[in-house]
Amino acid sequence: MTHDAVRLDSVTRRYGSLTALDGVSLSFPAGSFTAVMGPSGSGKSTLLQCAAGLDRPTSGSVAVGGTELTGLGERRLTLLRRERVGFVFQAFNLLPSLTAEQNVALPLRLAGRRVPTALVRQALAQVGLADRARHRPAQLSGGQQQRVALARALITRPDVLFGDEPTGALDTRTGREVLGLLRGMVDREGQTVVMVTHDPVAAAYADRVIFLVDGRVSGELTGADADSIATRMTRLEAAPC
Ligand SMILES: Nc1ncnc2c1ncn2[C@@H]1O[C@H](COP(=O)(O)OP(=O)(O)OP(=O)(O)O)[C@@H](O)[C@H]1O
Numbered sequence: 001m002t003h004d005a006v007r008l009d010s011v012t013r014r015y016g017s018l019t020a021l022d023g024v025s026l027s028f029p030a031g032s033f034t035a036v037m038g039p040s041g042s043g044k045s046t047l048l049q050c051a052a053g054l055d056r057p058t059s060g061s062v063a064v065g066g067t068e069l070t071g072l073g074e075r076r077l078t079l080l081r082r083e084r085v086g087f088v089f090q091a092f093n094l095l096p097s098l099t100a101e102q103n104v105a106l107p108l109r110l111a112g113r114r115v116p117t118a119l120v121r122q123a124l125a126q127v128g129l130a131d132r133a134r135h136r137p138a139q140l141s142g143g144q145q146q147r148v149a150l151a152r153a154l155i156t157r158p159d160v161l162f163g164d165e166p167t168g169a170l171d172t173r174t175g176r177e178v179l180g181l182l183r184g185m186v187d188r189e190g191q192t193v194v195m196v197t198h199d200p201v202a203a204a205y206a207d208r209v210i211f212l213v214d215g216r217v218s219g220e221l222t223g224a225d226a227d228s229i230a231t232r233m234t235r236l237e238a239a240p241c
């Protein structure tokens, strides 16, 4: 039986009088690859932040790997984020003074754990960067930096990897390489991935695409190709508010 890596139940997030997320219920089965799309301001980043325990919903509940985040104190929430959740952003957010392998090892070090060199090397090899371990971010291309960020996000073997436009800063070809890596991690390792993207071609790498409009789920597509995803997006963006 498959279980849910992440589950959101009636999640609402308000900022003052603005409702960024409006009663969203979603589940992300373990080993699935989901893309989240929607117009700018529709709540995609807010959804990811709430699902990852980086932000707290105003109401509703979130569970990661069967653990309810609601009611967890800051310390336990930080631990859960560190050990069970991986996050990659459009900006790679690597520490410039650290080498690739030091950046990858950072989450384990922060958790006070020993970091076997072999584990770090294996994580870098998984993203095709075995020969770049000693390079600093400035000595790596954008795609290579994002792959270091991926290796760093995956070193703790998180229940779920979230990406907020992880290919947004990459050129088309490099972006496709990173998407191929994500797809491979889902297929080979059973990694759960949830990724926000504006690009229908990127979304077509996922098993399922969820569409958000005004903080609500407006529908989803399963196993869709880039053309049908693009058609749905165009319809959403044309819809009156
Ligand atoms: N910290 C915040 N304080 C106040 N309002 C916020 C905050 N974060 C997000 N919002 C508002 O919540 C709404 C949803 O924002 P969010 O960043 O989730 O959108 P998005 O779908 O990720 O957009 P984009 O595609 O432009 O990244 C927007 O109206 C935004 O202005």
Ligand SMILES: [Mg+2]
Binding pocket: 044, 045, 046
């Ligand atoms: Mg966003």
